[in-house]
Amino acid sequence: MDTDSTVVAETETVDAAQAIHGDSDSGVVIETRNLSKIYRDFWGRKKVNALKSLDIEVRKGEVFGLLGPNGSGKSTTIKLILGLLFPSSGRVLVFDKDASETSKNERIGYLPEESYLYKFLTAEETLDFYGRLFDMSGAARKQRVDELIKLVGLQGAKHRQLREYSKGMTRRVGLAQALINDPDLVLLDEPTTGLDPIGSREMKDLILSLKKQGKTVLLCSHQLADVQDVCDRVAILDQGELKELGRVTDLLKVQDVTEIHTKRLTPEVEAEIRAIIEREGGTCTIDNPTATMEDLFLNIVRESEARPGARRVTGTGNSKEAADEGQKAEENQGEAGQ
């Protein structure tokens, strides 16, 4: 993706969002101050110190990722931000309001870790119900519900009760309900869990499009690849403590290694480059990059949707053929990238 154009899009949309809500604040959407959470048992005895003095700021228009292993405090943080848990000490401010205030929810959309929805409702009823909770008028609600059902691709199943849904479909309804109020801040708890690679790609695309619309997204995940794909900034938590915080691009940049991407390098040129670098006293490895499993999978699925029928299986474990397949995928990736 073109870096320059992204930057432009970002500034535009942030301005737009500010114009809509008339916020004159510094653009901080979520602020945690010295946030700690201690889980206690019934008798008030300390069980777990789930979160220790967390200080983070999530700014308007960014996609912020909370990363960490299981039990690191990611979900706890999200629940504290939503007011589902009360902090043991410290504060959370959302849109400059305390997390315990109900009114903040007007501008928030939340997709829980698993889509906890009423199984006895149909998709349409579910969205209609959540729309009612925002006091939306009948007409607006109907329009929004139709839009969202289309967005998450459930037109064919909207009259079925959720108990009949697959995990991925439930997840889509969950996502739709999080967006029912066209929120300014979207909190996603493990957004890609339970989704197949296509769904997971769509989810990531959706997050990026939300960002384009100027929304702020906070997600927590341990699918590192996903985080890398969509997040502007990440905070890495472990055992309830903040271990790292910064822009993804900065954090992942390996300072003393240079990467050159080029197409169809002839062996002669390759030798020449190698010679130049060695002349300067450096060492280098020149290799074909490997594509990600996600790209391979998505390409195969797209191909089979375009041309249904049997596909020639190329990668049968034979090392030479496997290498060919890698070559092919690389080419495909190049095409897809354009």
Added chain:
Amino acid sequence: MILQPEDFWSFYEWLMRPEAFLESAFLQGIVLFILAIVIGLMVGYIISANRYGPGEGFYAVARAVRDLIRFDLPGTSAHRVFALARLAFKEAIRRRVLFVVGLFVAMLLLAGWYLNPESSDPARLYISFVLTATNYLILALALFISAFSLPNDIKSKTIYTIVTKPVRATEIVLGRMFGFMAVGTVMLVPMGLASYLFVSRGLSHQHLEVVDVVEEADGTLVGETDFVQDHKHNFTIQPGTVEGDVSQGLTDVIRGHRHIVTRDANGKFEIGPPAPLRARIPSYGEIQFYDRTGNSKDAGVDIGAERFATGGYGSSGISRVIGLSRGSRKVQHGYVEGGTLGKAEFVFQNVTPERYPNGLFLDLSLRAYRSYKGDIESGIRGSVTLKHPSKDIETNPRTFDINEYEVDELFLDLDQEGTDNNKTRELNVFEDLVDENGQLILVIKCLDRSQYLGVTQSGVYLRAGENPFWWNLSKAYISIWLQMAMVIAFGVMFSTFLSGPVAMVATFACVLLGFSAEQVYDTRHFIDSGIERGGGPIESMVRLLRQDAMTTQLDVDSTAAQVIKTTDAGIVYSLDAIATALPNLPKMVGTAEYAASGFDIFGALLLRHATATLGYCLLAFIISYFFLKSREIAA
């Protein structure tokens, strides 16, 4: 059914108790609210002080109160409450609670096997059966749906998607309560219709022919109907009661109903359908007893059992809890000695031609007490006399036989022979006997020497009118609805801080304690007055294990007895206080008894129940709010 003095109270009397404010429902409600607030604040403070420390804890409690008044109450949106109520309703319906209605219908279908067809009053049997069945079924259902719903949502975490929307705790609580009340309503309506059909169709029957008709010397026809549904009637027809050769008469009352028998010009008899079920609207009078020498007394003669009468304490409210009101409040029969100057006088108000255009319908539910066996074949006889309140004018006594345990219906003509200052003449009730204030005195005497006749205030009344049965049944159903609303409010309240099964047990315990309130009060009465009646829970356990009778002295050493009695008193006093705080459900269930006995359910009574229900729902709502608000949903 013996109505107690409190049953006669008007709504205002109940609410304010003009002469005894300590007993008023209003005071009881206020005290309950204040207690709830004080205890709530204290518990809230202890919890939050434990969580945040003493200083911050105080602010947390203050913030919670401020939030309710400043944000959550004004911010509560009817739309959101409706959306949540709709959800609760859908949930219940899609979980197929309507099967309970099917269960009820199945129960009605099978009921025929168990309801005694030879009962002397099948209407009472049928009505009390359907009402009792509905009542307990609906209460059980209310208990289940209300106690499990919220904990289930919290357990399955669906609540996460609700509370992260701009939904306030007030709305969650109200939505749940209203939703379940709607479910209950949807179920009560078909159950009510089924009950109405069951009772009215179950009791309808047709006598087709007459047998053994004998014409007496004055032309009066006396005969019997045929034997249908385990009974037959005797009837009497006075000649020419309609016009020409057509005459009409009534059968006697058998199994709670009678028929009209018509003899047409051709001498053919036709027996009408049973008189429809009805709801008598009684007009009660003030009672005054006179002893054998003619002196006025507060109470009638006590024939022995009345001294041990207990109950009725529910009406004494706060004054009993704080020990100011003691003794039984329950009115039993007062007795009038036969063949003496002893009598019972009833002063009836509002005796006007508009209310009684054709005559006075007098209903009597009396008791007879024989001090010697006498002639066991014939009943004890009594007499009624109508009397002017201030002048010396009275009708000749009309005698009747006392039928115990059923309602004697007497019809008193407007024109009767009587004495006006020792002159015998024809008297008119409205012109000669009723005074300018619309008052009339009715005197009841017992005619048999040394036998006794028992009356209560509710046992003697003028029947001012009748309401249709369906309306009375509806009122009984409204009363069931109110109980259901109360159980739902309690269930939802407990479910905001307890897990489903525990919330259900807690609600059930409240219902149970509410139901046994009068027994708890009785036990306290016995303890207070030192009457040996088994004592409190520990004492009765000891008696059970030792197989001692409950009226003997507790047979353990004096220190042990002291300890047991003191502990018992503590337990019983606490139970008394709790039971006073809980809704008086037996009183509400008791409205079924009105319908079964064929009495119109007083509007004031229903209004009292409705007010109490509203009060308890409000209290439950506020408590629920605080629990839900202070709860960490995700913990």
